[in-house]
Amino acid sequence: MPRTARGGEQTTLQARRRRSAIMTSLVWCASAICLLPLVLITAHLLVGGARVLGPRFFTALPTPPGVSGGGIANGIAGTLLLLLVAAAIGLPIGLGAGLFLAERTRTRLAETVRFLADVLSGLPSIVIGIFVWELIVRPSGQFSALAGGVALGVLMIPLITRATEAMVQLVPNALREAALALGYSRARTSLTIVLRTALPGIVTASLLAVARVAGETAPLLFTAFGTPYWSLRLDAPIAALPLQIFNYATSPYDDWRAQAWGGALVLIVLVFALSWLARRVTESRRERLNATVAGGAAE
Amino acid sequence: MTAPLQDASLADAHVRLDAWSVWFASTHALDAVSLVVPRGGVTALIGPSGCGKSTVLRSINRLDDGQAGLRVTGRILLDNVDIHDASIDPASLRRRIGMVFQRSNPFRRSILENVVYGPRLHGLATGDALAAVAERALRRAALWEEVKDRLGEPATSLSGGQQQRLCIARALANEPDVLLLDEPTSALDPGATQRIEELLYDLRTDVTIVIVTHNLQQAARVSDHTAFLLDGRLVEVDATRRLFTSPRDPRTEAYITGRFG
Numbered sequence: 001m002p003r004t005a006r007g008g009e010q011t012t013l014q015a016r017r018r019r020s021a022i023m024t025s026l027v028w029c030a031s032a033i034c035l036l037p038l039v040l041i042t043a044h045l046l047v048g049g050a051r052v053l054g055p056r057f058f059t060a061l062p063t064p065p066g067v068s069g070g071g072i073a074n075g076i077a078g079t080l081l082l083l084l085v086a087a088a089i090g091l092p093i094g095l096g097a098g099l100f101l102a103e104r105t106r107t108r109l110a111e112t113v114r115f116l117a118d119v120l121s122g123l124p125s126i127v128i129g130i131f132v133w134e135l136i137v138r139p140s141g142q143f144s145a146l147a148g149g150v151a152l153g154v155l156m157i158p159l160i161t162r163a164t165e166a167m168v169q170l171v172p173n174a175l176r177e178a179a180l181a182l183g184y185s186r187a188r189t190s191l192t193i194v195l196r197t198a199l200p201g202i203v204t205a206s207l208l209a210v211a212r213v214a215g216e217t218a219p220l221l222f223t224a225f226g227t228p229y230w231s232l233r234l235d236a237p238i239a240a241l242p243l244q245i246f247n248y249a250t251s252p253y254d255d256w257r258a259q260a261w262g263g264a265l266v267l268i269v270l271v272f273a274l275s276w277l278a279r280r281v282t283e284s285r286r287e288r289l290n291a292t293v294a295g296g297a298a299e
Numbered sequence: 300m301t302a303p304l305q306d307a308s309l310a311d312a313h314v315r316l317d318a319w320s321v322w323f324a325s326t327h328a329l330d331a332v333s334l335v336v337p338r339g340g341v342t343a344l345i346g347p348s349g350c351g352k353s354t355v356l357r358s359i360n361r362l363d364d365g366q367a368g369l370r371v372t373g374r375i376l377l378d379n380v381d382i383h384d385a386s387i388d389p390a391s392l393r394r395r396i397g398m399v400f401q402r403s404n405p406f407r408r409s410i411l412e413n414v415v416y417g418p419r420l421h422g423l424a425t426g427d428a429l430a431a432v433a434e435r436a437l438r439r440a441a442l443w444e445e446v447k448d449r450l451g452e453p454a455t456s457l458s459g460g461q462q463q464r465l466c467i468a469r470a471l472a473n474e475p476d477v478l479l480l481d482e483p484t485s486a487l488d489p490g491a492t493q494r495i496e497e498l499l500y501d502l503r504t505d506v507t508i509v510i511v512t513h514n515l516q517q518a519a520r521v522s523d524h525t526a527f528l529l530d531g532r533l534v535e536v537d538a539t540r541r542l543f544t545s546p547r548d549p550r551t552e553a554y555i556t557g558r559f560g
């Protein structure tokens with residue numbers, strides 16, 4: 001029982017202050033711990049990979065163990081090509097499906113597609129690798145860049161689908177109605193007004209999806225397969241950064257392991273650049289939206 | 300209850316609702332509304348929030364078509380043709396019937412692009428002729444002088460009142476016969492509101508205007524005819540002056556003297 005109302009209040013206030021201070025420091029700690037792995041990983045990669053990093057590392061092909069001066073040029077080019085193929089598959093399918101989901105929100109087919117997209121995004125990526133192996137590698141009788149690209153593309157589909165759906169749903173209904181009232185059909189309204197308005201958000205999500213699959217290793221193991229040689233053919237095995245890192249890191253040779261660190265650093269920089277680009281797109285969009293709001297309120 | 304019939308002298312009906320009823324799933328939004336919108340001039344729809352004013356407007360250009368749960372009975376005639384007739388294509392219907400919404404909703408593109416969206420879609424003009432169409436529409440919407448030197452700027456750089464006039468210009472660029480406006484000034488300050496009211500006064504000679512408004516003074520100022528709706532039913536429709544000075548229905552009187560809504 002409180003003796004005096006005043007004393008009770010003071011205790012509560014002090015207790016609250018103390019609790020607030022504790023919570024604040026806890027949250028700070030959590031944020032620091034959250035950053036720690038990224039800092040540690042980057043530092044470790046720099047230390048481990050510094051030895052191999054140099055112009056040659058980016059321009060030379062891999063060398064056999066013991067032969068110095070090897071690089072990952074084919075891995076960089078291979079990853080870029082695989083991402084290109086993946087985007088060519090994942091983007092149109094994901095865009096179409098996302099648009100469909102957003103505009104046909106509550107139909108039974110939409111519910112089914114949404115569910116399947118969620119299932120697909122939850123599948124372990126190695127399962128997708130096996131699926132593509134059955135679908136392309138086995139019938140064609142060879143590992144190939146195409147198979148690797150398809151595997152990464154399938155991984156991208158649900159990411160882009162759900163992001164597109166979310167972005168399209170953000171488009172104000174007033175814009176749809178404006179177009180409909182001018183005589184635009186529903187389909188044409190979706191494809192012009194709605195998609196155009198949602199585009200910056202979709203671009204951001206797509207870049208993040210590309211960044212997300214860029215480091216995938218498992219689905220490439222028995223599709224793209226990897227090669228120590230230079231190749232940009234779609235119908236032949238192709239090198240990829242994650243595969244090279246995997247091979248080098250698990251090898252018993254010191255110089256290969258150093259190259260694995262270096263390769264990992266390049267991969268991280270690539271993912272970082274994609275994420276940064278995605279953020280830039282989002283920011284410029286937010287600025288424009290703010291300008292819109294300010295313009296409307298100025299009257 | 301029978302809705303009071305309009306004067307037979309108004310028989311030059313441009314738009315006519317014939318026992319028009321609308322349900323949204325279980326909501327009975329409009330109950331057998333019969334209303335004649337005479338050709339030319341301004342018809343105002345008044346009534347408390349939720350009484351179905353917007354639904355009347357949106358029915359006239361079939362904007363709610365295809366919505367899940369929508370059910371309608373009755374007829375709507377435009378120039379004596381049923382707008383739900385199989386021969387009527389919604390796109391060309393909406394070209395003939397422009398619509399302006401409560402909140403200005405310009406597309407996030409340039410001022411000029413906004414105005415030519417409709418004419419381009421309907422092939423009303425191409426190339427240089429499009430620019431001429433845009434100028435004419437902007438002049439009719441009393442916006443040309445303010446924007447003629449900045450047609451390439453984003454529409455969202457305009458003030459709220461200018462954006463709303465841009466939306467009117469965008470609708471006019473389709474050369475519609477009927478212009479529907481759903482509380483077009485409710486988000487605007489008095490100055491911007493007055494500009495739009497003046498503009499409607501100038502437009503009334505060659506476009507039939509139907510305006511929904513919350514503001515009874517506005518209805519009294521801009522309209523020739525006023526229809527009063529309550530709970531999805533048409534209570535009374537008359538020449539504006541008569542409806543505001545000597546309403547026949549006690550509910551109309553209660554509404555215009557501010558006793559409810």
Ligand SMILES: Nc1ncnc2c1ncn2[C@@H]1O[C@H](COP(=O)(O)OP(=O)(O)O)[C@@H](O)[C@H]1O
Nearest residue numbers: 323326327328347348349350351352353354355
């Ligand atoms: N798209 C819709 N879906 C479901 N109910 C609606 C829809 N549009 C309007 N209604 C309902 O119909 C009635 C009339 O609405 P509305 O025409 O917007 O009224 P007002 O414009 O007079 O305020 C309201 O009860 C509203 O909730």
Ligand SMILES: [Mg+2]
Nearest residue numbers: 352353354481
């Ligand atoms: Mg309304």
